Amino acid sequence: MPEPIADAAAPLIHVEALTKRFPGVVALDALTLDVAPGIVGLVGANGAGKSTLLKILLGLLAPTSGRVEVMGYVPWTQGTRLRRYVGYMPEHPALPPDVSATEFVAQAGRLSGLPAKAARERTADVLRHVGLAEERYRPIGGYSTGMRQRVQLAQAIVHDPRLLLLDEPTNGLDPAGRDEMLGLIRRTGTEFGIAIVLASHLLGEIEAVCDHLVAIDGGRLLRAAPMAEFTAETGILTVEVEEGRDALAAGLATRGLRVLEGSGHGDRTVRIALDGGVPFDVVRDTVADLGLPLVRVERGRHSLEDLFRDDLVAASAAGPDTASAGPTTGRSA
């Protein structure tokens, strides 16, 4: 019988006042965070403490102080039992060149607790899922970067983990390879039902794949919230015309709309502040009356990048002490 996980009701990840000091540098500074299952993006600049946090969650590094629990296990002291349920894909390539993907992934499965037969069967399964066909019997040394990253993902999910920790999984991939890898990760999180923490410094990746986001900077929590909050609609409507931009701006203003200074893209757009309702009819009528060639009418959205930049600015302006006093609980369900 499979041994039940220590505490099935325990939060997936519970981090409380976690501090990690290395000689001369504080990598994590009183970080408090709860993470529930889903695809969670862990975002921050290089050196923000993402990799350190992942290694502590795995039990590879001891925290200097604070509390950490993953699925009810304390990683540093119960690591061997915890790691049977956790998959990890490190930041750097970590594959031996002289063995085949099949051999390596099967061994990885056994080392995570799978009996030999189950390890072989699941190896065939996961290598097919990550899209490695005939080449899986050849030594890894001859693989492309994209294929190696697939092997790294395969070794992380071969034992059907409950939690998958991915550290910069698209490192070194070209744009096509990056999209494929992100697609695989998305599938792993949704179809396979494996909870994922994806660390990345690339906001676009996080935005494309994750449903929740945790932003850290300098080892402190910047913000943790559902992705929708980061990319919510803004209160701005953008209207673009081929020509006659100024006439449109004047026309809209005379009909009682608040036209904002400055244009978004080039000199063909008018930005309107939305005070209450969305005045699509007024815009349509104005454009029609003036006989202007309309290109688009678009409701603005925050890009993740904008918000993250705003947060950083706000945080540094407010001083380091208040930055960590923000939301302390990432999400509740």
Place this chain on the structure above:
Amino acid sequence: MTAGGDRVTAGGDRVTVGPGPTGSIYDIGYRGYDGPRLGRRHAFTTLFLAALRATFGLGRSGRAKILPVFCLVFPAIMAVVVVAMSAFASRFGISDLGVLPGHPDMAGSTGTFVVLLVAVQAPELLGRDVRYRVLTLYFSRALLRVDYALAKLAALTTAALIILLVPHLILTIGAVLLTSDVLGALGREAGFWPAILGSTVVTAVAMAGVALMIAAFIARRAYATVAIFGVFIVPAIIVGVVLALELGGASRYIVLLDVGTVLDAANAWFFGIVPTSGVWQLASLPLSLGLADSIVIALGASAILVQRYRTITA
């Protein structure tokens, strides 16, 4: 079996084998795993067997098998020659077999091949995982850093033990088969085996431990191999020179740094004989000190190896 990939079973049912009509593999979707999840011991055994296979070049290229096979077969051939010569001797009525090497003499000759094996294979077992950062992936699984180091030590020790024991086994089998007094031969041979096991175990742990300890600090394979040979050879030269100078006093204790000579003394202690190399006698120290030093070297090197892997960056 009929053409087209269809198979008719005994009951007459047609079972389609191979790809379906479209030729594509039917995607059965992701399957979870509900079976048992084993723990550290399973992981340790997996690492141990993988390292043992790697030490003998199993599952590797033919080139990787050359050295291990040589180290295993050459001492065995020497033992077979000894058995054959003693068979000839008894056939021609030569009773004085004292000139032929026996169990106590095996360690000296086989030990050279063990040094060769550990010097080449210890860096192979450890260096690769450091150089290609594979350690990170090992440590992120259901095992401890200590388990990793001990599994490698156990594997290389086992390999050394196999190489050391095979010649003894051949001598024993030969002695029993070639005599008319089987029971007497069995009794004599059985008397040797406690000493054989004691001597080979100490030698195997010490040589594997020292080699892995050095390999744990030198990631580049070639440098590590040279360093291991150096540790087995250089002290022997220095010790020889120092003892030849007859400086007197405490200088004779320098012999305790020479792994080969110390193991030779331990072997002599187990068999109750005079050490085969003359170096130990020059130092005129008790054999028990040689045994004690061998054990200290074996355990000390193993402890340093384990400690190294507790702190190594991965």
